[in-house]
Structure formats: C-alpha cells, structure tokens
Amino acid sequence: MGRYKSVLMAEKDARDFPHHVELPIPPFGLGKRLDIIAAWLNTNIGPDWRSHSHLEKGEHTARYMFRSEQDANWFREELNSRGQLVCEVDNGRIGNTRES
Numbered sequence: 001m002g003r004y005k006s007v008l009m010a011e012k013d014a015r016d017f018p019h020h021v022e023l024p025i026p027p028f029g030l031g032k033r034l035d036i037i038a039a040w041l042n043t044n045i046g047p048d049w050r051s052h053s054h055l056e057k058g059e060h061t062a063r064y065m066f067r068s069e070q071d072a073n074w075f076r077e078e079l080n081s082r083g084q085l086v087c088e089v090d091n092g093r094i095g096n097t098r099e100s
Contacts, residue, residue, distance in 0.1 A: 006052075009052075010052040013052065013065055014063075014065060017050050017065030017066055017067050018067075019065065019068065019069045019071070019072035020063055020064065020065050020072065021066070021072050021075055022063050022064075023061060023063075024060075025053070025060040025061055025062055040075075041075065044074070045066070048066065048068075048071065049067075049071065050064075051063060051064045051065065
C-alpha cells in the first residue's frame with residue numbers, strides 16, 4: 001500500500017526537526033496570519049524550520065518544526081506575546097503552554 005508523498009515528508013521533517021509548536025487552526029483558517037508567521041520565521045529563524053498541517057482527534061493544527069529547542073521556544077514566546085494559544089508537542093506529549 002502506497003503512502004502520500006506529503007505524509008512521508010511530514011514524518012521525515014518531524015524526525016529532522018524534533019522541536020514542535022502547534023498552532024490551532026480556527027474554523028475559517030489562519031488567513032493572512034500565515035504570511036505574517038512565515039515572514040517572522042524567515043526573518044528571525046531563516047530556512048531552518050518546517051511546517052505541516054496536522055489532524056488529531058478531530059482538531060486541525062499547524063505544526064511548526066524546528067531543529068533547536070531555542071528556536072521553538074523563541075517562536076512560541078512570540079506567538080504567546082501576540083495572544084495566540086500554543087500547544088507544545090515534543091516526544092509525543094501534548095500540553096498547553098499558556099498560563100490560565
């Protein structure tokens with residue numbers, strides 16, 4: 001049974017970029033925020049990141065992947081400072097990083 005190329009690439013990227021930050025996708029998508037996020041990443045992180053959409057338990061997220069924990073934390077902090085809800089996914093653990 002064959003696998004889609006995008007699925008295989010997402011699995012490879014998840015291995016090569018082990019530090020993940022997930023951003024919940026609202027019902028109507030992220031819209032222009034995707035451009036803002038990509039511009040921030042390209043300016044501050046450079047080419048050393050990847051992103052893929054992810055679906056788990058009926059919830060869609062944009063999964064951003066980084067080689068270094070420092071880059072993932074910097075991105076997470078930037079999203080949190082702008083009021084975004086961010087979930088951390090590392091080594092199969094999912095946890096909300098926003099303080100209640």
